[in-house]
Amino acid sequence: xxxxxxxxxxxxxxxxxxxxxxxxxxxxxxxxxxxxxxxxxxxxxxxxxxxxxxxxxxxxxxxxxxxxxxxxxxxxxxxxxxxxxxxxxxxxxxxxxxxxxxxxxxxxxxxxxxxxxxxxxxxxxxxxxxxxxxxxxxxxxxxxxxxxxxxxxxxxxxxxxxxxxxxxxxxxxxxxxxxxxxxxxxxxxxxxxxxxxxxxxxxxxxxxxxxxxxxxxxxxxxxxxxxxxxxxxxxxxxxxxxxxxxxxxxxxxxxxxxxxxxxxxxxxxxxxxxxxxx
Numbered sequence: 001x002x003x004x005x006x007x008x009x010x011x012x013x014x015x016x017x018x019x020x021x022x023x024x025x026x027x028x029x030x031x032x033x034x035x036x037x038x039x040x041x042x043x044x045x046x047x048x049x050x051x052x053x054x055x056x057x058x059x060x061x062x063x064x065x066x067x068x069x070x071x072x073x074x075x076x077x078x079x080x081x082x083x084x085x086x087x088x089x090x091x092x093x094x095x096x097x098x099x100x101x102x103x104x105x106x107x108x109x110x111x112x113x114x115x116x117x118x119x120x121x122x123x124x125x126x127x128x129x130x131x132x133x134x135x136x137x138x139x140x141x142x143x144x145x146x147x148x149x150x151x152x153x154x155x156x157x158x159x160x161x162x163x164x165x166x167x168x169x170x171x172x173x174x175x176x177x178x179x180x181x182x183x184x185x186x187x188x189x190x191x192x193x194x195x196x197x198x199x200x201x202x203x204x205x206x207x208x209x210x211x212x213x214x215x216x217x218x219x220x221x222x223x224x225x226x227x228x229x230x231x232x233x234x235x236x237x238x239x240x241x242x243x244x245x246x247x248x249x250x251x252x253x254x255x256x257x258x259x260x261x262x263x264x265x266x267x268x269x270x271x272x273x274x275x276x277x278x
Contacts, residue, residue, distance in 0.1 A: 002080070005084075005087065006087065006088075006091060008084060009084035009085070009087040009088040009091075010037050010040065010041065010088050010091075012044065012084040012085060012088065013037075013040045013041045013043065013044030013045075013084070013085055013088040013089070014037070014040040014044075016040075016043070016044045016047050016048070016085065017040050017043045017044060017047070020047050021043070021047075023231065023234045023235075023257075024043060024231065026230060026234075027227045027228065027230045027231035027234070028040060028043075028227060029227070030226045030227040030230050031223065031224055031226070031227035031228075032222075032223035032224065034223070035142050035143065035145075035223055035224060038092045038095070038096065038142045039139055039142060040088075041088040041089050041091065041092045042089065042092060042135065042138050042139060042142070044085045044088060044089065045072075045085055045086070045088075045089040046106070046135055048068070048085050049065070049068060049106070049107070049110045050110070052064045052065050052068060052110070053065065053110050053113040053114055054113070054181065061114055062114055065107070065110060065111065065114065068086075069107050071083060071086055072086055072089070072090075072103065072107075073100070073103075075087060075089070075090040076090045076093050076094065076100070076103075078090075079094060092138075092142065096141045096142050096145070096146070097141070097146070098138050098141050102134040102137055102138055103134075105129060105130040105134045106130050106131065106134050106135065107130075108126075108130050109126070109127050109129070109130030109131035110130075110131070112126075112127055112130075113183070116182065117183075119184065119185050119186065119187045120187050121187045121188075123187070124185060124186070124187045127185060128162075128163050128166050128167070129159075131166060132162040132163060132165060132166035133158075133159040133162040133163055133166075134162075135162060136158040136159055136161055136162030137155065137158055137159065137162075139158070140154055140155065140158045142224075143220060143221060143223070143224040143228075144221065145221075150221070153219070154216050154219060154220065156212070156216070157212055157213050157214075157215060157216020157217070157219075158213075158216060160209045160210075160212040160213040160216070161209070161210075161213035161216065161217070161228075161232065163209045164206050164209035164210050164213055164235065164239075165231075165235050167202065167205065167206045167209070168206060168235055168238060168239050168242065170185050170186065170202075171199075171202065171203075171242050171250060171255075172238065172242065172254060172255055172256075173254065174191065174194075174250055174251060175250075175251055175252060175253065175254060176254070178191045178251070186198075186202060189202075191251065194247050194250075194251055195247055196246060196247045198247070199247045199250065203239075203242075203243055206239060210232075210236065210239075213232065214232065217229050217232055234257065237257055238255065238256075238257050241255050241257065242255050
């Protein structure tokens, strides 16, 4: 029965999420049970594409990503894939009517990572749209469960939250991106002379994204609000830690939040949610 394979595929996406991201796993755990698996499936898809462009250095990444893209759209059209991650993802795309354009934009950003890019403001915005904002919109389509009015109302805040998360990731991973992968996403910034002034400008931009995103989180359905708020709290804490670190430290080490601290943030966010203080 295909149901057995579908369930196995879902478990595989869930396992990928838990193996790769403690913070997102915690956030997903605090979603309503009925929408946890679709978000695991979206994360598994995104994670696998990201691994192709970031990790598989001994293989032809262009060929791998092209095959991944082709297999993805075939899976959506056919309603099945022998790749468990894509099989799990296609179920979500077809059930929640996730627009193919969002998937196309995501893949385009992954393709940008395969070549040496000089990021202008336009390319920076294009990359963030595809790599983060559309992922937020995929999740929002699950959270709103077919409510088009709710989706349209929360679309901009969801994109702002995705943008904030991605920009924080850029700062967190700036050392590995620059020295290992030869990437610099920030336009008009020379990372060889990265300064506190440039870092502060980037942080001001993130602060603005966060402000606009929080209002949207407050308006999410109760089934998703707590889990998304937990992710927000985690990233806000990471952001504050990066803000309090000089540019030199950010360029030489990966700023982290310990797992113990993540669990502390989890309980704090639950209290805030229960007392309606978010």
